[in-house]
Amino acid sequence: MLGTGLIKGMAQTAKNFVGSYQGPERLVTVQYPEERLAPKENARNFPFLVFDGDDAQKGLRCVACQICEKECPPKCIYINKSKDKKPDYIGKPQFYPATFDIDISVCMSCQICVEVCPFDAIKMDKVFELSTTDRFEALLLHKTELAKPNEYFQELHPTEAAEIDTRFAEEKLKAEAKAKADAEAKAKAAAIAAAPKPEPAPVDGSIPTPVAPKTI
């Protein structure tokens, strides 16, 4: 009969209306600024740059390869490559970004920069309270604001960060072993041969090799 469905629906909403006063557990919303839900594991918002160690500028993983800049669909990443080099986590001298800006007013959170980064240097952040009163300058994040320590990344994505860290540690060990072997081989060769034969430059990597003074 006409109207039975209406009455059923009205009864349901009446139940909700009364029930929401009786049992607060029915309420689905959270009183946001006071209480917050923990962000989900795979939540993402805007990219940030990971650095190792204590010094944000020294430990930056980014080598300014500019792949992310090229891949970025809305073209919101701006990188200037440095003229000089500095050692990376292994100790290999690498270029570093003289400037690294992301315009998060343009960024569409697609995560493509993260996908393409061969150095695991750029990762997605979960912060979302980014509103400012300035549309232009405040939403253009610079390298200093973008750089965040590895510990922060470990907090955000524990599994991924752990995996990356172990890989890096292995690579570092390998590189150290190789460097040691190289050094030994070199020493041996120097000892054996009177005329030492130079190794090719990029492979050569003794641990502290300050090539040039850093200007940041």
Place this chain on the structure above:
Amino acid sequence: MDLAFIIIAVLTLASAVAAMSLRNLVHCALCMVMTFAGIALTFLQLNAEFVGLAQLLVYVGAVAILIVFAILLTRSEDAKKEVRFVSSSTVVGFGVVALVAVSLLAAIQHTQILPPQSVVAPHVSVKRIGEQLMTNYVLPLEVIGLLLTAAMIGAVVIAMREPDPADSVDVQQRNGSPLKLDPDSKKTAVVANE
């Protein structure tokens, strides 16, 4: 002279002139509504409460909406293109209007109107109207009912869409070209009207 009457009359006449002379048809309709509302106010001022409200209900509520619907349903380019030039028919029209107005005004001017004997405004209650409609005026009421029914059915039948619009002869008068009955032009006319 009664000030309220003058205000109402001037507004009504002005909006009537606007309704008859404006270019935009919707503006005409809106001015017409104002005229009807002014006439309803005149009725109210003449102590004909029921009639005034009926006027408001029928004209503002129904006729105006009908006219607005008709205007929007028959929107065509030549509504805007209506050029105004002085043709013989315009002159004759104005002549007729002037003649009617002058003769009526002259007749009114020369009429001796007796002063009303009862100064008290006649109060006509809705109940009284209803009783009279059911006694003295019952035949007119029934005739009106029949008329309205007939008008309603007639309006529906006239305005009902024909089963197949392609069957009706569409006349392409937009260009002022006369109707050609060869099948090709008919086809194009139908297509153009879609």
Place this chain on the structure above:
Amino acid sequence: MTGQLDQLFVSLKQWLVSFLPQAAQPMAGILLSISAIIGAFATMFAITTIMERKILGRIQNRLGPNRVGPFGLLQPAADGIKMLTKEDIVPFAADKLVHFLAPVVLIIPVALALAMIPYGRNMTAVDLDAGILFFFAVGSATELSVFMAGWSSQNKYSLVGAMRAIAQMISYEMPLVLSTVSVLMMAGTLSLPLIVQAQSGYIYEILPRWNVFTPWGLAGFVLFMIAATAESNRAPFDLPEAESEIIAGYLTEYSGFKYALFFMAEYWGLFAVSGLAVTLFLGGWNAPFPFLQWVPSWAWFFAKLGTIIFGFIWVRGTLPRLRLDQLMNFAWKFLLPMSLINIVVTAMWHFSRVFQFVGAREMRWVLCALVLAIPYFFLGRALGEGRPAKRNYKFAE
């Protein structure tokens, strides 16, 4: 004491007016009543907006607005300030004058309609002999304002919304008026205070003699409320201003103060039509039981008005929007026949009053209810015809 409280506003007005010279008193009295009505309903508009959001929130298991002030009670003030300080944008292509006039044309008839309603004993601002006719006469002007708003915006969504609104309002005005006819037949008057008076008194000294407690009154009340929901463009009949389909229809191009005016006029229209429902069917300012007569009459009126508005909000929180063809079918194939049948039933009720044998009262009640229930059943079934059969989902549920 109760009498004084009951006539509080009437005596207050008389006291205030008595300071003025004799000649200015009637005018001042009218102005005072009108400003009181406008003030009261502006306040009520503010309260209703916040209550509506709160109740809708609770219906959807949310809290509703609770940020501005204690329990969010200052939300209407915040909304008002926001509306008034916003930029008033008029589209470039719009017909400026008509665009400006539309909200004004809407609010004037609504305010006039509010002046008709008897809010309490001796509390009718304008007591017209043909009060209800006046109500519908000025109410018909709202359609025009909706058209003006939609047409002058020069926006297709606005025009579509306006045309939908007019078609809907015309279709539902008929059941709205016809469902009041039964009340007018029984009361024998078009004057609203007299209709309220006709519903005073108690059957067996305890049951109220309201129209809603008769078969024709109940049917008329339901029909009236459905038609009133459609007339005031509220859910589930909110197609003309469907936000999700035609971006609020004729309101699309309105902003700032004009939008606020439209919004307020819509709520005032809701109050007016609810007040009319209270007057016609729920006994106006009469108390439901004789032992509750010490409560002032205006308190009863506003309590009933609040109940009806709560019902509107409840319906809005429950029912989804109708489709346009469903809307028209419902008006012409269900509401209109039902309201015509209701008039016949009222006549039956009226003429069966002469029977005085034992149980005649109960018998005519049952008979009239039956005459209404049978067509209701069949018309309702006819309305459901052509509807697709209930689908059985393989994986859902």
Place this chain on the structure above:
Amino acid sequence: MTPLHQYLIFSTLLFSIGLAGALLRRNAILVLVGIELMLNAANINFIAFWRYSPNPEPNAGVMFVIFSIAIAAAEAAVGLALIISIYRHYRTTNVKRIDGLKG
């Protein structure tokens, strides 16, 4: 000048305006509006004469106007239906253009 004079002049002017519209405008809808205005002018006369008549026959004028309004509404409905029907055939509401016999 008696008040009746005022109302008669008012209705005469209204009638003339309506007549002018009906005669001079080309749009069929506006012709219809002009006719409605003329009808309304007549209604004003009815009410005015009823109100100021020396020995008022009770309600005769009011009754006349009620029936007149009903007829005017019927006329508007049928007239507009005709206009829409004509528009469907001729694609215009200009009365000067509606001159083909076939259609």
